[in-house]
Amino acid sequence: MxxxxxxxxxxxxxxxxxxxxxxxxxxxxxxxxxxxxxxxxxxxxxxxxxxxxxxxxxxxxxxxxxxxxxxxxxxxxxxxxxxxxxxxxxxxxxxxxxxxxxxxxxxxxxxxxxxxxxxxxxxxxxYRYMPPVAAFVEQAGDATGGIRMLTIREHRFPFLAKVGDWNRFNRNTGGTFVEKCCHFFDLMRLILKSDPVRVMASAAQAVNHLDERYDGEAPDILDHGYVVVDFASGARAMLELCMFAEGSRYQEELSAVGGNGKIECRVPGPGRFWPQHLGAAPVPELIVSPRNPPGPRLIEIPVDPRLLAAGDHNGSTYFEHARFVAAMRGQGEVEVTLQDGWWAVVMGLAAERSAREGRAIELADEFALPT
The missing domain is CATH 3.40.50.720 (NAD(P)-binding Rossmann-like Domain)
Structure with a gap:
């Protein structure tokens, strides 16, 4: 030291x-x-x-x-x-x-x-700093000619057990669309370079935690759902979440489509959950599919095994800290600001409200949006 x-x-x-x-x-x-x-x-x-x-x-x-x-x-x-x-x-x-x-x-x-x-x-x-996602973010504009549709899918394992079981209740987490999905709402804004105006969601608790009780209280967190978001730019984005799909080959899949083509990203889940009898865990992929001339091009984006061993987020936590330390030393800017964090939570809260009340949420009508 x-x-x-x-x-x-x-x-x-x-x-x-x-x-x-x-x-x-x-x-x-x-x-x-x-x-x-x-x-x-x-x-x-x-x-x-x-x-x-x-x-x-x-x-x-x-x-x-x-x-x-x-x-x-x-x-x-x-x-x-x-x-x-x-x-x-x-x-x-x-x-x-x-x-x-x-x-x-x-x-x-x-x-x-x-x-x-x-x-x-x-x-x-x-999630911003997962190498395959970072490559997707960097190349999406050129690959699509301007994104009109963005889809993020996460098919994963249920919420893990935490100390005091705090993550089983909306009052502690903000709800699944806040706790789990603020990552994805942040990515939507980052990728589309625009702010959301309207959020529509359909979701429920169908499989996970139904038989659990904590001091006699049943968990109230969502375990699956869809969220559609309209952006000020005219682009649209959709989130598909399923938290009882840990048998999937890839945990996160992103796709963006525009007038010139499509780009996709596939990210495996934590290596410690990959079934060992199937051999090596999948390697992250980026797929670029132009309209003219047509023909998908697949690029593998392997992650340093040391970084994979250090956590469950595809090496991203290391890159996040490297940039945070650089910002502290005056060698870079803050890349995820308080305003970014605010937007991600508000989008999640709006999705929770939309799913609960069965209506579209106009953000300007229900939240104090920044000017």
């Missing part, structure tokens, strides 16, 4: 927090300096991974440590906003905060107040 090494203070070290620890360890001149994690088992596991890190009994104690230069928030969703506010109040360090930024439409105004109080906030949207 060098004197110039950046010391992370981590708030929340469950499954995702531990993935962040593994990826921070792969970066030069960064280290985990301190950890605040209330669960004893998770704290012990995290300290074993982050050699030399100090435990903190509170966020205030963590922020008081001189060796902490930046903060990573990877706590349960419903704590993110209050923890950002505590950091802003006590010691406004640069922050990388896991999605979603907030979980309740009533909290929109609190995001605006944070912009002036924190020097650097980066919202963690790992």
């Amino acid at each position: 060098t004197k110039s090494s950046i010391g992370y203070g981590i708030i929340g070290c469950g499954m995702m927090g531990q993935e962040h620890i593994r990826n921070i360890a792969l970066l030069p001149d960064t280290h985990v300096a301190a950890i605040f994690e209330p669960d004893p088992g998770m704290l012990a596991a995290s300290l074993a991974m982050a050699q030399g890190a100090r435990p903190a009994a509170s966020i205030a104690e963590l922020l008081a440590m001189d060796e902490v230069n930046c903060i990573l928030i990877a706590s349960p969703n419903h704590h993110h906003l209050a923890q950002l506010e505590e950091i802003a109040r006590l010691r406004p360090l640069p922050v990388l905060v896991e999605k979603p930024l907030f979980t309740d439409a009533a909290d929109e105004a609190r995001i605006v107040a944070l912009k002036a109080r924190l020097p650097l906030v980066w919202v963690a949207m790992e």
Whole structure:
């Protein structure tokens, strides 16, 4: 560890927090300096991974440590906003905060107040940084001649068990379209370079968690659905989510179509879930299909095995941290802003509302959109 090494203070070290620890360890001149994690088992596991890190009994104690230069928030969703506010109040360090930024439409105004109080906030949207998705984003405009239709499909495994089972209830997560799908709504805005105006959704809980009870209460999270989004540019996007489809070869599939052609991206799920008897896990693919002359072209985009071993997000967490550290050092810009994080949550909240009420949601009528 060098004197110039950046010391992370981590708030929340469950499954995702531990993935962040593994990826921070792969970066030069960064280290985990301190950890605040209330669960004893998770704290012990995290300290074993982050050699030399100090435990903190509170966020205030963590922020008081001189060796902490930046903060990573990877706590349960419903704590993110209050923890950002505590950091802003006590010691406004640069922050990388896991999605979603907030979980309740009533909290929109609190995001605006944070912009002036924190020097650097980066919202963690790992899917942007998956190598095959990044290639798709870079090439989609040229391949299509201007995207008119964008489709994102995720067919995956059910929600995993979390400490205290917090992720089984909408009041903690914001709902499945916020918790799971804010990634995809963020990608829609990034790819289409436009903001949404209307959201329509159809969804339900059909298979997962039906027999589970927590203190006598049944989970209320959605496990499948469709969301259609109209954008100001005139483009349309659709999300198809199924969380009882872990037998799929690919977990995420993206396609964009325009007047000149089509481009697709296929991303496998976490390697640890791939059936070993089937041999090697699939390699991510990019497929470019021009209209004239017709003829699909398939490009494999393998990911460094070290990065695959460090987490469940196709190497993206490493690239996300590399860019966050560069922004801290003045060598790059914040790529996922508070406004980006806000939009992703609002789109998810609108989808939840649309599915629940059976109507299209005009965003300008129901949310305080930024000007």
